[in-house]
Amino acid sequence: MAVLPILTYPDPRLQRVAEPVIDFGQNFQTLVDDLLATLRVSAHGVGMAATQVGVLQRLVIVDVSSKANIKHHGLQVLVNPEILDWQGFASGREGCLSVPDYIGTVIRAKKIQLKAQDRHGQWREYAMEGYEARAVQHEIDHLDGKLFLDRLVSKKRDLMLRQFI
Amino acid sequence: MKHWYMLTLVGKDQPNIVAHTTRLLYQAGCRLGEANMNRLGGSFTVMLMVEKTLPKTALKALLQPVVERFNLSLHVVVIEGDLHQHQIPNICVRVHGADRAGIVAQVTSALAQKGFNILELCSDVGGSQEQPFYILQIEGVATAPLEELQQALADLRDVQVEISAIDACIM
Numbered sequence: 040m041a042v043l044p045i046l047t048y049p050d051p052r053l054q055r056v057a058e059p060v061i062d063f064g065q066n067f068q069t070l071v072d073d074l075l076a077t078l079r080v081s082a083h084g085v086g087m088a089a090t091q092v093g094v095l096q097r098l099v100i101v102d103v104s105s106k107a108n109i110k111h112h113g114l115q116v117l118v119n120p121e122i123l124d125w126q127g128f129a130s131g132r133e134g135c136l137s138v139p140d141y142i143g144t145v146i147r148a149k150k151i152q153l154k155a156q157d158r159h160g161q162w163r164e165y166a167m168e169g170y171e172a173r174a175v176q177h178e179i180d181h182l183d184g185k186l187f188l189d190r191l192v193s194k195k196r197d198l199m200l201r202q203f204i
Numbered sequence: 205m206k207h208w209y210m211l212t213l214v215g216k217d218q219p220n221i222v223a224h225t226t227r228l229l230y231q232a233g234c235r236l237g238e239a240n241m242n243r244l245g246g247s248f249t250v251m252l253m254v255e256k257t258l259p260k261t262a263l264k265a266l267l268q269p270v271v272e273r274f275n276l277s278l279h280v281v282v283i284e285g286d287l288h289q290h291q292i293p294n295i296c297v298r299v300h301g302a303d304r305a306g307i308v309a310q311v312t313s314a315l316a317q318k319g320f321n322i323l324e325l326c327s328d329v330g331g332s333q334e335q336p337f338y339i340l341q342i343e344g345v346a347t348a349p350l351e352e353l354q355q356a357l358a359d360l361r362d363v364q365v366e367i368s369a370i371d372a373c374i375m
């Protein structure tokens with residue numbers, strides 16, 4: 040297992056769209072292990088996409104278990120993830136290992152229904168909410184070449200939303 | 205380390221103030237740092253960090269056309285600060301209720317007594333002329349636990365108070 044260097048904005052590779060994973064062989068297994076090792080040593084990171092280490096494959100990992108009092112599925116390796124359904128909207132703060140020293144407010148779906156393969160290619164479905172759902176939406180954005188910087192909203196708008204919705 | 209001016213422009217809100225100001229600065233070779241613009245009650249204010257490459261008098265003279273054209277007041281000071289010196293808030297306080305005098309003063313005093321440092325505050329009046337309501341949103345840094353802050357605001361019985369932790373996830 041190797042800890043890989045994380046690309047940081049404005050590296051153009053962060054804005055490219057990742058390809059579906061087809062081959063779940065040894066090379067892919069090594070990539071999964073390396074990504075896990077890289078997340079483990081990153082301070083406070085709750086998720087990571089392969090795009091962030093310069094590999095354009097549709098692979099993300101999330102682990103929000105360090106947050107207290109929330110629902111979660113523990114550490115998950117999500118391959119070729121696809122959001123099937125969204126429910127509700129909530130604004131929240133996000134930071135990104137690829138955008139150091141910047142925190143912004145982003146609106147995400149509160150609950151999602153997700154379909155993804157595990158590291159061996161087995162399809163699974165998940166119902167996720169709160170932080171875990173937010174993290175997965177953030178990571179899937181990475182696979183589509185998007186950063187949370189593309190989705191920032193102002194806090195004043197947040198106040199208006201609370202007032203009128 | 206770079207040295208910066210903090211430039212503040214205040215006046216009646218009109219379109220294109222920021223565009224004119226920043227164009228004059230850009231044409232004179234000035235570099236901008238961070239900026240923050242606000243509009244409130246038909247008034248406008250913008251704070252701009254401008255890199256200290258000109259003497260203060262020259263910077264003021266440079267902006268004179270925009271000051272005259274839009275009837276603005278201009279304030280320029282040298283600041284100690286630098287870029288990326290944001291304090292990150294960890295607590296958000298939201299208050300709403302029927303509008304009355306003293307809500308802001310009572311809330312902020314109670315928080316101040318608990319050592320709460322306000323980083324951002326904005327408020328709005330909604331509702332009708334006959335039944336106005338007041339909304340106040342504060343973000344800041346607190347070392348006191350959430351329960352203690354809740355306790356400090358518990359005496360304000362005629363308004364709804366919601367205090368929550370702001371935590372950012374790094375993803």
Ligand SMILES: [Zn+2]
Nearest residue numbers: 135136137375
């Ligand atoms: Zn990220």
